[in-house]
Amino acid sequence: MLELRHLRQFVAVAEELHFGRAAERLHMTQPPLTMGIRQLESLLGAELFHRTRRSVALSPAGLALLPQARRLLAEAEQFGPLARAAAQGTLGRLRLGFVSTIGYGPLPGWLKTFREAHPGVELALREATLDVQLAAFEAGEIDAGFVLHAPGDRLSGFGAVRVLGEPLVLALPADHPLAAQVRVKATPVLSEPLVIFPRVISPSLYDAMLAFYRDRQAGPRIAQEAIQMQTIVNLVSAGIGVAWVPESVTRLQRPGVVYRAVEDAGLACETSLVWRLPQHPVVRRFVDHVTAAELSSHKETP
Known part of the structure; x- marks a missing residue:
């Protein structure tokens, strides 16, 4: 030989x-x-x-x-250096799922700085809701993902780090009477037709939103379901109803839509970065990068 x-x-x-x-x-x-x-x-x-x-x-x-x-x-x-780089997570491929809402927030910045710091890691991105990501994890098609959920909710069998917490605000047609108010009260909202995502794409957040109505002895009038936040906002602009959306979605400016905080709602959501255990070295490197970036952003905020 x-x-x-x-x-x-x-x-x-x-x-x-x-x-x-x-x-x-x-x-x-x-x-x-x-x-x-x-x-x-x-x-x-x-x-x-x-x-x-x-x-x-x-x-x-x-x-x-x-x-x-x-x-x-x-x-x-090069075998030795390549093996060491792969073991340290500075070389390889990271297949990353993400919900659209994180794309309106800090995700683009995190991806940019991670690519600059780790040029040996190839990023393969896939926009997907929680249910699609879970199926992709099961099939071995993604390594980590950003998922949207109610505060405090955790996925069983996954490692996770919370990367973003934000209130839910109300998206309203621009000609809606409530749009004239800078901040609105919860009570007038309860009877409004609602545009909402299907429960399967974020069960914990969906249940938290319905609990908001039940706690006030009201049943939500679901006018339409839609999967993507962009679609939900477009349906609001068409006058189909109002919608609860993460505050980061307010960066999506759509003619005919305004966003208002609801003073006594207390609705919020979180985004977590999740991965299958045990943690792959490239995933660990990305988690560390995002965590450090998030901590740095909090220090810079007065």
Whole structure:
């Protein structure tokens, strides 16, 4: 079987064109070097050197093999650094799921700085709701994901770190009577037709929103369900109803829609970065990066 030692011996002799000097370079004696070259020639079925008592020269086969042997040895030298980089999470591929709401917030900045700090990590992004991400985790298609949920909720069997907490605000058609108020009260909202996401895409948050109505002895008038926040906001602009959305969605400016805080609602949501256990090194590197960035942003906020 061809071994790297054969290639090292061949390259040393090819570059020195002298078995004695090549043996010294390899810190070995000449007889085993001569035997190693003969083994290589036997394995390849070709003579690599023309030898005389006074000279050593590369044969046509040796001339053809030399650049390939150098390339293989150079690649073999990278095995150690590559393995260490992969083990440390600075090399590899991170398949990341994310809900659209985090895209309106800090996610673009986190991705930019992570790519700059870890150019050896390839990012593969997939926008997906919680239910789609769970299926992707099960199928081994993503490594980590940003998910939206009610405050304090956790996914069983996953590692998680909370990265964002924010209130829910009300998206209203611009011509709605409540839109004229800077801040609105909860009571007038209870009877308004509601545009909401299906429960399956965030059960804990959906249940928290319905509990808001039940606690006030009201039943939500669900006018329409939609999956994406952008679609929900568009339906509000069409006058289909009002919608509770994370505060970060207010960065999505849509003609015909205004956003208002509801003073006595107390509704909020959280976004967490989740991953399957045990944690992959690249995932650990990304989690550490996001956590550090989030801590830094809190320190900078007066």
